[in-house]
Amino acid sequence: GPTLFWHRRDLRITDNAGLLEAATLDDVLPVFCLDDELLQYAGAPRVAFMLEAVRDLQTRYRERGTDLLVLHGDPDIEIPAAADRFDVASVVWNDDYSGIAQERDEAVEDALQWADVDVTRVHDAVLHEPGTIRTSAGDPYSVFSYYWKKWADREKADAHESPDPDAFYALDSSAVPGLDDLGVSDPDASIPTGTRDAALDRLDRFLESAVFDYADCRDVPAEACTSRLSQDLKFGLLGVREVYEGTERAMAQADDEEARESVQEFRRQLAWREFYAQVLAFNPEAVSENFKSYSNPIEWKRDESALTAWKQGETGYPIVDAGMRQLRQEGYMHNRVRMIVASFLTKDLMIDWREGYRWFRERLVDHDTANDVGGWQWAASTGTDAQPYFRIFNPMTQGERYDPDAEYIRTYIDELTDADADMIHDWPELAPSERQRVAPEYPDPIVDHAERRERAISMFKRARGDD
Numbered sequence: 396g397p398t399l400f401w402h403r404r405d406l407r408i409t410d411n412a413g414l415l416e417a418a419t420l421d422d423v424l425p426v427f428c429l430d431d432e433l434l435q436y437a438g439a440p441r442v443a444f445m446l447e448a449v450r451d452l453q454t455r456y457r458e459r460g461t462d463l464l465v466l467h468g469d470p471d472i473e474i475p476a477a478a479d480r481f482d483v484a485s486v487v488w489n490d491d492y493s494g495i496a497q498e499r500d501e502a503v504e505d506a507l508q509w510a511d512v513d514v515t516r517v518h519d520a521v522l523h524e525p526g527t528i529r530t531s532a533g534d535p536y537s538v539f540s541y542y543w544k545k546w547a548d549r550e551k552a553d554a555h556e557s558p559d560p561d562a563f564y565a566l567d568s569s570a571v572p573g574l575d576d577l578g579v580s581d582p583d584a585s586i587p588t589g590t591r592d593a594a595l596d597r598l599d600r601f602l603e604s605a606v607f608d609y610a611d612c613r614d615v616p617a618e619a620c621t622s623r624l625s626q627d628l629k630f631g632l633l634g635v636r637e638v639y640e641g642t643e644r645a646m647a648q649a650d651d652e653e654a655r656e657s658v659q660e661f662r663r664q665l666a667w668r669e670f671y672a673q674v675l676a677f678n679p680e681a682v683s684e685n686f687k688s689y690s691n692p693i694e695w696k697r698d699e700s701a702l703t704a705w706k707q708g709e710t711g712y713p714i715v716d717a718g719m720r721q722l723r724q725e726g727y728m729h730n731r732v733r734m735i736v737a738s739f740l741t742k743d744l745m746i747d748w749r750e751g752y753r754w755f756r757e758r759l760v761d762h763d764t765a766n767d768v769g770g771w772q773w774a775a776s777t778g779t780d781a782q783p784y785f786r787i788f789n790p791m792t793q794g795e796r797y798d799p800d801a802e803y804i805r806t807y808i809d810e811l812t813d814a815d816a817d818m819i820h821d822w823p824e825l826a827p828s829e830r831q832r833v834a835p836e837y838p839d840p841i842v843d844h845a846e847r848r849e850r851a852i853s854m855f856k857r858a859r860g861d862d
């Protein structure tokens with residue numbers, strides 16, 4: 396029988412280490428499994444993106460005379476059942492490093508071994524797999540700057556070729572159930588196109604020019620000059636080696652030191668992704684627990700109405716609300732703004748980071764357990780390499796510095812279209828009558844930043860046992 400290759404977060408044929416490995420064993424039968432347990436946490440935008448990518452992959456396999464077998468159910472039942480049905484001797488997949496994924500994979504592996512089917516797991520999702528970059532004492536890194544130094548110096552593997560066109564098992568498409576009747580709701584957000592060609596276009600466009608200004612412009616949300624590759628890296632429409640090779644070409648074309656530093660700054664973000672992947676691989680419990688232990692529990696507030704205002708983008712802090720509305724409308728938020736809204740939730744509203752994480756997990760197309768947990772714990776001052784608890788973002792100054800003309804804010808907040816930038820940045824501190832005059836529809840601030848800042852610092856001091 397054929398070798399079964401199980402696609403998960405690697406929805407591509409090129410630069411796929413596991414797929415290439417599978418092709419050395421026998422004719423490859425590619426499979427994907429829709430796992431309801433994972434789908435329950437994902438909102439419609441992410442599911443829609445993923446399904447488009449799965450369909451696109453299916454089309455590409457059909458061009459190669461095979462098909463993508465799409466299963467629906469528990470992988471530890473469905474994968475062994477498919478192995479049995481096609482008389483498969485071995486199953487190959489690429490490793491996924493989050494705790495939930497590892498548990499699932501162990502269950503599948505156990506079930507397959509029970510049925511006498513070989514399992515091969517391959518490293519693919521990152522350039523430097525968890526455990527390969529360690530401190531001189533042999534421990535995994537928990538401080539990014541040191542990790543980054545080593546990561547940057549290490550040699551990188553080249554992108555892999557696609558398997559030969561005749562490497563695939565001739566699966567009759569009529570035997571493959573369609574993807575159309577899944578009852579998935581409309582994404583209700585304007586999301587990126589989930590095809591391999593669209594992902595390659597995003598990469599090429601970014602490498603043509605934006606990458607050379609990346610260092611200067613990445614923090615300015617109105618510029619929208621970052622790569623927008625996060626959903627492609629999350630679902631593997633692009634291989635990370637392909638992306639890195641792109642940076643090598645850009646590096647060769649860069650014509651001054653500034654442009655070279657920008658390319659390097661972009662690579663640094665790729666390294667953050669790998670840093671967080673290894674943090675979570677070695678600390679799987681961090682998906683729901685603080686990395687950093689304080690002497691006493693942090694006394695997060697329960698405040699349903701504030702949480703709702705935050706989710707709906709109605710806090711009366713314009714940069715926060717713009718970010719939360721971008722998330723709702725696009726299933727995406729600019730990185731600078733993610734940091735601002737996360738700081739606002741955990742410090743100004745004093746609400747547990749896990750509430751914010753759950754909302755991001757539902758709404759983000761690019762939700763990735765390791766990056767999302769890493770970002771949240773950083774902002775909440777509970778992470779490995781976290782923001783110190785006393786350094787709290789001021790949402791007004793952040794808005795002024797990174798969105799001086801309030802262009803980003805006005806893109807997402809209709810009520811402020813006619814207000815001028817100064818008024819917008821000062822909004823929470825304007826007199827109520829002034830707010831009424833400038834933008835009667837836009838909400839008043841739900842908290843006072845200066846007051847909340849003091850309270851948040853006291854909350855962390857109590858957690859530290861300082862007083």
Ligand code: FAD
Nearest residue numbers: 621622623624625664667668730733762763766767770771
């Ligand atoms: P670019 O700036 O072009 O970066 C290129 C790639 O590097 C990204 O696509 C991403 O894969 C990686 N990357 C960039 N910044 C980071 C970072 N800080 N940590 C880890 N990887 C990074 N990123 C996700 O991919 N999924 C998430 O669920 C996620 N949740 C976040 C939650 C919070 C609270 C914060 C503060 C950040 C989060 N990030 C997450 C990181 C970052 O905001 C996004 O990766 C980035 O905004 C995606 O846009 P881009 O592809 O244009 O990024």
